[in-house]
Amino acid sequence: MGSTAHSEYDKLVTQNGLTNYHKFIPPVEKPSIPTSTEYKSGKYIRRFCINRVDKRIVEIDASQYDTLPDKKKGIDHSIGKRL
Numbered sequence: 001m002g003s004t005a006h007s008e009y010d011k012l013v014t015q016n017g018l019t020n021y022h023k024f025i026p027p028v029e030k031p032s033i034p035t036s037t038e039y040k041s042g043k044y045i046r047r048f049c050i051n052r053v054d055k056r057i058v059e060i061d062a063s064q065y066d067t068l069p070d071k072k073k074g075i076d077h078s079i080g081k082r083l
Helices: 003-016 036-041 062-067
Strands: 047-051 057-060 080-082
Antiparallel strands (some): 047 080
């Protein structure tokens, strides 16, 4: 999409009160590694989301996971869903 088309899209979205999907990102796989504290405590939190398009389960980091319920920024909630 060229910059002219992009700006036209943004203008239409704003005028009509729609969701601007340019603000969202797809989930990016980021496997987490336990810290030494987590090893010692025996507790380790892993975060996953499912890609609604291809049903693929992806491990993501905490910053991505925390944006999933936000319908204004972060991971595109129409693509990613928390597990």
